[in-house]
Amino acid sequence: INSREPQLGERIGRRIIFFPLPLQGHINPMLQLANILHSIGFSITIIHTKLNSPNPTNYPHFTFHQILSEFDEYSDILSLLTMLNEKCVEPFKQALSELLGDKSGDPIGCLISDAILYFTSDVAKSFNLPRIVLRTGGVASFLTFAAFPVLLQKGYLPIQDSRLEEPIIELPPLRVKDLPVIKTSQPEKLYSLLHNMIQETKSSSGLIWNTFEELEQPSLTKLRQDFPIPIFPIGPFHKHIASSSSSLIPEDQSSISWLDKQANSSVVYVSFGSIASIEEKDFLEIAQGLESSKHPFLWVVRPGLIRGADWLEPLPQDFLDLLNGRGHIVKWAPQVEVLVHRAVGAFWTHNGWNSTLESICEGVPMICMPCFTDQLVNARYVSDVWGVGLQLENGNLERGEIEKAIQKVMVEKEGEEIRERVLCLKEKASICLRPGGSSYESLKSLKNYISLF
Numbered sequence: 001i002n003s004r005e006p007q008l009g010e011r012i013g014r015r016i017i018f019f020p021l022p023l024q025g026h027i028n029p030m031l032q033l034a035n036i037l038h039s040i041g042f043s044i045t046i047i048h049t050k051l052n053s054p055n056p057t058n059y060p061h062f063t064f065h066q067i068l069s070e071f072d073e074y075s076d077i078l079s080l081l082t083m084l085n086e087k088c089v090e091p092f093k094q095a096l097s098e099l100l101g102d103k104s105g106d107p108i109g110c111l112i113s114d115a116i117l118y119f120t121s122d123v124a125k126s127f128n129l130p131r132i133v134l135r136t137g138g139v140a141s142f143l144t145f146a147a148f149p150v151l152l153q154k155g156y157l158p159i160q161d162s163r164l165e166e167p168i169i170e171l172p173p174l175r176v177k178d179l180p181v182i183k184t185s186q187p188e189k190l191y192s193l194l195h196n197m198i199q200e201t202k203s204s205s206g207l208i209w210n211t212f213e214e215l216e217q218p219s220l221t222k223l224r225q226d227f228p229i230p231i232f233p234i235g236p237f238h239k240h241i242a243s244s245s246s247s248l249i250p251e252d253q254s255s256i257s258w259l260d261k262q263a264n265s266s267v268v269y270v271s272f273g274s275i276a277s278i279e280e281k282d283f284l285e286i287a288q289g290l291e292s293s294k295h296p297f298l299w300v301v302r303p304g305l306i307r308g309a310d311w312l313e314p315l316p317q318d319f320l321d322l323l324n325g326r327g328h329i330v331k332w333a334p335q336v337e338v339l340v341h342r343a344v345g346a347f348w349t350h351n352g353w354n355s356t357l358e359s360i361c362e363g364v365p366m367i368c369m370p371c372f373t374d375q376l377v378n379a380r381y382v383s384d385v386w387g388v389g390l391q392l393e394n395g396n397l398e399r400g401e402i403e404k405a406i407q408k409v410m411v412e413k414e415g416e417e418i419r420e421r422v423l424c425l426k427e428k429a430s431i432c433l434r435p436g437g438s439s440y441e442s443l444k445s446l447k448n449y450i451s452l453f
């Protein structure tokens, strides 16, 4: 895409440096974005940590630069994010200094860094390098994070159990229970991280989104008012061009051969992403719910999903017996391929933003079970704004409720209506990428913008 017409292969003579947050749900969209920008003419360098390092052999057209080979132990995700923002400063400075000093290739136009790596703002400024931010989540949840100071001031935060059902008048249709928090003994650490993310996004040269105008229009309008920087909603990224997988865990292809044997739209696909973990009692309740639903199911049970268990040990024998026929469990699936498959009828998801978008793009109705942070906001939008899924409301992880939710989505009228709406959004997600479509045009602007740096 250029200001005239799309010209695949045309080179622009500018290099862009990418720095992804080393977590699966952040690496995937950033490498997809790097592929998109490569396909329209930019050269690409990826700076990455040793932790969750992407596989360079999948991207022979990129240059990779590893930093921070030693890692401190971290107890939870919040500590990891805080540590990255502290420990990466010097190694990142050194990497930029080397890359900017190398005059042999295309000149470096800008840095694109994950919003959570807010420390990159000061470093980029010290080199006079423009920094564009990629936020890998949705706009609605980002605006909720931006509203944290007001939510604290008004007493919605910290969350009190007695107020869970209370609507947040400032952020409809959210309720207190939908606020994107993490259970932590150090909430100030979370508030400070979010504050820094928001401030350093505001001070950036631009903001790229893996979303599309037709999905999040009201949120994008508010964003443009509150963040007066260039905004580029160019998603869904994974639908622009075919990319190689950036999976950190091997994808079990038996998922597809098993789906091949199932009837059309008959399977419930269950996955809670790369980070969420659940209690053993909830895990068993999920298993019982799947068993009594009578539908075939493909279930991703990642090692580490069940707190205190290695893998499937908690499952009783009668459930394991189902696995030779009606059910299939894998440690990690080729998720997009699964969602594309004709046999999948519903996606029981934790509503990470990537999973949510992937489901919308394939027109798959969702059963929402958000665990923490932005997943809670995404799930509320899926069920109450877009009407493309229904929620297993908090605290209702009980086999009877699960069975009812699966029945509703798979066979009842409500499910049919949900399916119609998600197919309509799927169509919009496809149209926005075509010439004249919102994301196509926004990508054109992004290309022109970066070319001027």
Ligand code: UDP
Pocket: 024, 025, 026, 028, 247, 271, 272, 273, 274, 275, 276, 300, 331, 332, 333, 334, 335, 336, 351, 352, 353, 354, 355, 356, 358
């Ligand atoms: N994913 C996958 N196989 C799985 C589960 C997830 O490839 O078995 C991918 C999924 O397609 C998505 C990413 O991992 O792109 C998860 O990102 P998301 O934002 O949904 O959730 P997170 O893992 O960050 O909580």
